[in-house]
Amino acid sequence: MIKTIYKRFDLKMTEAAKTVSQSFELDKNIVAVKGLYLTADRRDLLYFRGSQRIEINKDELFPEDYLSELLMSGLNVPVNARYYDLGTVDPGNKIVKMDFKDSNGQFPFTPYTVSLFLKCDKDDSK
């Protein structure tokens, strides 16, 4: 039976104007990645300073310099519409890689944590 689950992965930014790369591993019974949502404990810093490259199974979904603001949704967006629709992405080797870049911008830096949420299909029979 296919079930929808939501996975959360965190990435800590501790230095200004740096790129942090991190790989996350999905559960082995995840059969598809359907959506993506980006947020942070300091959403203002994510909005004005963040950009990222994201790949799943070595397949680049978002290129370098893709601004974080394009993957964020605010309180005005209905809960069920907040995720960026990815269609159906094959998780393959189950590795999600994010290269997050902090750039000097309109807001001064303080350490913040970026959270990547993935909407996935899980097959319980696997």
Next chain:
Amino acid sequence: MKKQRCIVKIINISRKGEVRHFQVKVPENAKVITGIETAVRMKGLVSISNNSFTVPNIGPDIGNPPVSDFSPNPFTPDFDIPIMRSLVGELKLQSCEEANVFYAADITDPSAQENLDRIPTPSAIIENVWTHGYKRELEEVLVDGNTTVLAGLYKDKLGAMQNRDVSYDVFLYVWYKLENKKQ
């Protein structure tokens, strides 16, 4: 699975009324160009004199508004730019294989917060684009991917309106579908 890729083009603007001509190279394996996304990022720090501010009176008169140190509010005069206009510039794109412009749009800065719902909230959650902003959507286009380059023109409006040099980057994202054989 969506087999789509994205080309990123960053246009740097630093002078008022600046006009920039640019080209976006389209890869060989592009079959069709399917969407355009744009974003703006201002350069330079916004100075915030302190973190305390008064909630703007955005609804019915509720007496003295609460004071919060939750986050800075761009509508207070604590910022260098007290009035931000959302219109930043004008973008046009043309495929080199076809006549006429296929994409023309005003580039706006959502952080100017002109189109946020201004619902009065009893608590200190201030409407900001990073808390209440809408989800950004791809603007769909359908252009033959056989073209080798897209020709683009960007014209600054923000600096021209404020009659001063404003420095910012315009991010252009061109989404395209891959040729099936070359995946």
